[in-house]
Amino acid sequence: xxxxxxxxxxxxxxxxxxxxxxxxxxxxxxxxxxxxxxxxxxxxxxxxxxxxxxxxxxxxxxxxxxxxxxxxxxxxxxxxxxxxxxxxxxxxxxxxxxxxxxxxxxxxxxxxxxxxxxxxxxxxxxxxxxxxxxxxxxxxxxxxxxxxxxxxxxxxxxxxxxxxxxxxxxxxxxxxxxxxxxxxxxxxxxxxxxxxxxxxxxxxxxxxxxxxxxxxxxxxxxxxxxxxxxxxxxxxxxxxxxxxxxxxxxxxxxxxxxxxxxxxxxxxxxxxxxxxxxxxxxxxxxxxxxxxxxxxxxxxxxxxxxxxxxxxxxxxxxxxxxxxxxxxxxxxxxxxxxxxxxxxxxxxxxxxxxxxxxxxxx
Amino acid sequence: xxxxxxxxxxxxxxxxxxxxxxxxxxxxxxxxxxxxxxxxxxxxxxxxxxxxxxxxxxxxxxxxxxxxxxxxxxxxxxxxxxxxxxxxxxxxxxxxxxxxxxxxxxxxxxxxxxxxxxxxxxxxxxxxxxxxxxxxxxxxxxxxxxxxxxxxxxxxxxxxxxxxxxxxxxxxxxxxxxxxxxxxxxxxxxxxxxxxxxxxxxxxxxxxxxxxxxxxxxxxxxxxxxxxxxxxxxxxxxxxxxxxxxxxxxxxxxxxxxxxxxxxxxxxxxxxxxxxxxxxxxxxxxxxxxxxxxxxxxxxxxxxxxxxxxxxxxxxxxxxxxxxxxxxxxxxxxxxxxxxxxxxxxxxxxxxxxxxxx
Numbered sequence: 001x002x003x004x005x006x007x008x009x010x011x012x013x014x015x016x017x018x019x020x021x022x023x024x025x026x027x028x029x030x031x032x033x034x035x036x037x038x039x040x041x042x043x044x045x046x047x048x049x050x051x052x053x054x055x056x057x058x059x060x061x062x063x064x065x066x067x068x069x070x071x072x073x074x075x076x077x078x079x080x081x082x083x084x085x086x087x088x089x090x091x092x093x094x095x096x097x098x099x100x101x102x103x104x105x106x107x108x109x110x111x112x113x114x115x116x117x118x119x120x121x122x123x124x125x126x127x128x129x130x131x132x133x134x135x136x137x138x139x140x141x142x143x144x145x146x147x148x149x150x151x152x153x154x155x156x157x158x159x160x161x162x163x164x165x166x167x168x169x170x171x172x173x174x175x176x177x178x179x180x181x182x183x184x185x186x187x188x189x190x191x192x193x194x195x196x197x198x199x200x201x202x203x204x205x206x207x208x209x210x211x212x213x214x215x216x217x218x219x220x221x222x223x224x225x226x227x228x229x230x231x232x233x234x235x236x237x238x239x240x241x242x243x244x245x246x247x248x249x250x251x252x253x254x255x256x257x258x259x260x261x262x263x264x265x266x267x268x269x270x271x272x273x274x275x276x277x278x279x280x281x282x283x284x285x286x287x288x289x290x291x292x293x294x295x296x297x298x299x300x301x302x303x304x305x306x307x308x309x310x311x312x313x314x315x316x317x318x319x320x321x322x323x324x325x326x327x328x329x330x331x332x333x334x335x336x337x338x339x340x341x342x343x344x345x346x347x348x349x350x351x352x353x354x355x356x357x358x359x360x361x362x
Numbered sequence: 363x364x365x366x367x368x369x370x371x372x373x374x375x376x377x378x379x380x381x382x383x384x385x386x387x388x389x390x391x392x393x394x395x396x397x398x399x400x401x402x403x404x405x406x407x408x409x410x411x412x413x414x415x416x417x418x419x420x421x422x423x424x425x426x427x428x429x430x431x432x433x434x435x436x437x438x439x440x441x442x443x444x445x446x447x448x449x450x451x452x453x454x455x456x457x458x459x460x461x462x463x464x465x466x467x468x469x470x471x472x473x474x475x476x477x478x479x480x481x482x483x484x485x486x487x488x489x490x491x492x493x494x495x496x497x498x499x500x501x502x503x504x505x506x507x508x509x510x511x512x513x514x515x516x517x518x519x520x521x522x523x524x525x526x527x528x529x530x531x532x533x534x535x536x537x538x539x540x541x542x543x544x545x546x547x548x549x550x551x552x553x554x555x556x557x558x559x560x561x562x563x564x565x566x567x568x569x570x571x572x573x574x575x576x577x578x579x580x581x582x583x584x585x586x587x588x589x590x591x592x593x594x595x596x597x598x599x600x601x602x603x604x605x606x607x608x609x610x611x612x613x614x615x616x617x618x619x620x621x622x623x624x625x626x627x628x629x630x631x632x633x634x635x636x637x638x639x640x641x642x643x644x645x646x647x648x649x650x651x652x653x654x655x656x657x658x659x660x661x662x663x664x665x666x667x668x669x670x671x672x673x674x675x676x677x678x679x680x681x682x683x684x685x686x687x688x689x690x691x692x693x694x695x696x697x698x699x700x701x702x703x704x705x706x707x708x709x710x711x712x713x714x715x716x717x718x719x720x
Contacts, residue, residue, distance in 0.1 A: 180656060209635040211656075235564065262642050296536060
C-alpha cells in the first residue's frame with residue numbers, strides 16, 4: 001500500500017483497545033481547499049487538507065478559532081454556500097465523491113452517510129416543534145415508513161441516548177430539556193438514520209464538565225455499538241485525550257501535525273502543538289506561570305507567508321536562511337511507516353521537545 | 363507590560379470611601395447572603411445562604427456548574443443586584459441595601475470584569491472614552507486630563523497606548539478583554555470581581571490574559587473574586603476555592619486542599635470529570651466518578667443536602683438534616699479536613715483513590 005504523506009493510516013490503539021476492523025477509509029479527504037469571498041477579500045479557510053478516517057475510529061481536529069476546522073467539517077457535509085464557495089480537491093464518503101455532487105444527491109447522502117452534531121443544541125433544534133416531530137421528520141426523510149413506525153424509532157433513539165421516559169419526552173419542546181439532555185436529543189437525531197460517519201463540532205463546549213463527561217461516554221458507547229466513524233472537532237486538548245484515536249492539528253487553514261493521538265500529544269513535533277500544551281492550565285501538576293504563545297492567530301484573509309505559524313514561533317531562529325518566513329514547509333513524514341507527519345522546517349524537533357518542552361510540561 | 367511600571371501616582375479624589383467602621387474587618391465578608399428571584403409563582407433560589415470572607419489581596423475562586431449561583435454572587439457583591447437577605451460587609455460596612463448614591467464611592471473600589479469581551483464594551487465608544495469614563499465618573503483625574511492616564515492604563519494591560527482612538531471592533535477578542543481590564547483598573551480598585559474573564563478566549567490567548575491578571579495582582583495587590591467553571595484556570599489563579607452547588611457552598615478551602623484532598627462528593631465528582639491531557643504522558647488514569655441525572659431546579663431544591671439526589675453516598679439523614687459547612691475533626695479512621703477546609707457533607711472524607719494525578 002502506498003502511503004500518501006498527508007494520511008492518517010489506521011493503526012490499532014497502542015493500549016491494545018483496537019476498534020473496528022482495519023479497512024479502507026470510509027472518509028477520505030484529499031488536497032481539500034475551501035475559499036469564499038467576503039467584503040474584505042477572499043477568505044482561504046482550508047488549504048491542502050488531506051486525511052482519512054476508517055469506520056470504528058475517531059479522528060479529532062483541534063485548532064483555535066479561525067483555524068479552518070469548522071469549515072472543513074461543513075464541507076464534508078456539503079453545508080457550505082454553493083453559490084460563492086470555491087472548493088477544490090476531493091472528499092469521498094463511502095466511495096462517493098462529495099465535491100461537485102448535485103444538491104439532491106447530497107441531501108440523500110446527508111443523514112445516511114454522515115450526520116452532524118453542533119455545539120449549541122438550542123439553536124440547532126427548532127424551537128416550534130416537539131423533539132419527537134423533529135426526529136420523526138429526520139427519519140422519514142430517508143425511510144419509507146409511516147408516522148407510527150417513525151415514532152417508535154424515535155422512542156428507541158431517545159432511550160438509547162439515555163433520556164428518561166422517552167415516550168413522554170417525545171412530546172416536549174427543546175426548551176423543556178436541560179443543556180445536556182438537549183445535546184442527547186441532538187445526538188439521537190443525528191444517529192436516527194444510522195449514519196456511518198458522525199461529525200461532532202464542539203459538541204461539549206457549551207456543557208458543564210460533569211455533563212461533558214456523560215456526553216463523551218455516550219459518544220464512545222454509541223460508536224462501539226454502531227461501528228461508525230467519528231470526526232470530532234474541538235479546541236480542548238483534554239477532550240481529545242479522552243476520545244480520539246488520531247489527531248490533526250490545524251492552524252491558519254492548514255494541517256500542522258497529524259498522527260495517532262497518543263504520539264501527537266505525548267511527543268508532539270510542531271512548535272504550535274508545544275505552545276498549545278504549555279498554554280493549558282492543568283488541574284494537576286505544577287501551578288507555574290503559564291507560557292502562552294505570543295501574538296494572536298492569523299486572520300484567514302491574510303495568512304502569513306511561509307509557515308503560517310512563523311510570526312509566533314519561538315524556534316524560527318533555529319532554521320537557517322529565514323526559511324520559515326519564506327518557504328511553506330511540507331508535511332514531512334516523521335515515522336518510517338508515514339503514520340505521523342508534521343509541517344515544520346526544524347531539523348531535530350524530537351530533540352528540542354525532549355530538552356526544552358517536556359521538562360516544562362511537568 | 364513593563365513590570366517596573368510604577369503604580370500611577372495618586373491624584374486628588376473627591377468621593378472617598380467613608381473610613382471603615384471596623385478597621386480590623388476583612389476586606390469582604392459575605393454573611394448568609396441570599397438572592398431569590400420571582401419566576402411566575404415560584405421563588406427561584408439562585409443564591410441561598412452563602413457566607414465567605416476575603417482578606418486584602420487574597421484571591422478566591424468561585425467554581426461550580428451553570429445555574430449554581432456563582433455569577434449571581436458576583437453581581438450581588440458588585441451590587442448590580444440587591445440581595446434578598448444577608449449582608450455584604452465591605453471593610454465592615456454593609457453594602458446590601460445601600461442606595462445608588464451611597465453605593466457610588468464603593469463602586470470605585472469594587473470593579474467587575476465581564477466574560478464576553480464583545481458585548482461588554484460599547485461599540486460606539488472609542489477605547490479612550492470607555493476607559494476614560496471610569497476616570498471621569500469617579501473624579502479620579504481633573505476634567506479634560508484623562509488622556510495621559512488612559513494611555514498609561516492601556517500600556518499597563520499590554521495594549522498600544524496610541525490606540526486610544528480606536529473602536530472595540532478594531533481589536534481581537536483577547537485585546538478587548540484587556541480593554542475591559544484597563545477599565546476595571548482605572549479606578550484603582552481594592553477588589554475585582556472577574557466573572558469568567560478568560561472563558562471566551564482561545565487557549566493561547568487565555569494564557570496571555572491569565573498571566574496579565576497575575577502580574578497586575580502582584581503589582582497592585584488587589585483582591586479577586588474569580589468566578590469560573592474551568593477548574594484548571596482557577597487552580598492557577600486562586601489562593602482559596604469555594605465550590606458551589608445549587609445556590610450554596612458545598613466545599614471551600616485552600617487550593618491545595620480542594621484539589622489535593624477534596625472531601626465533598628460533589629467536589630470529587632467535578633474534579634474527576636475534567637479531562638486531563640496528562641494521561642497521554644503516562645500520568646496514571648484517575649478514578650472516574652460519573653454523576654447521573656441533572657442538577658435539580660433551584661425553584662424546588664431537595665430537602666436536606668442539596669446534592670443528595672445525585673450522590674452515591676446519600677443516606678436517610680441527608681434528606682432530613684442539611685449538613686453545615688464546617689471543618690471536620692479527625693477521628694474514626696478519618697484524617698479530617700485540612701486547616702481552613704470546610705465541607706458541607708455528613709460523610710465528608712478524602713477520596714479513596716486518586717481523583718487527580720499527583
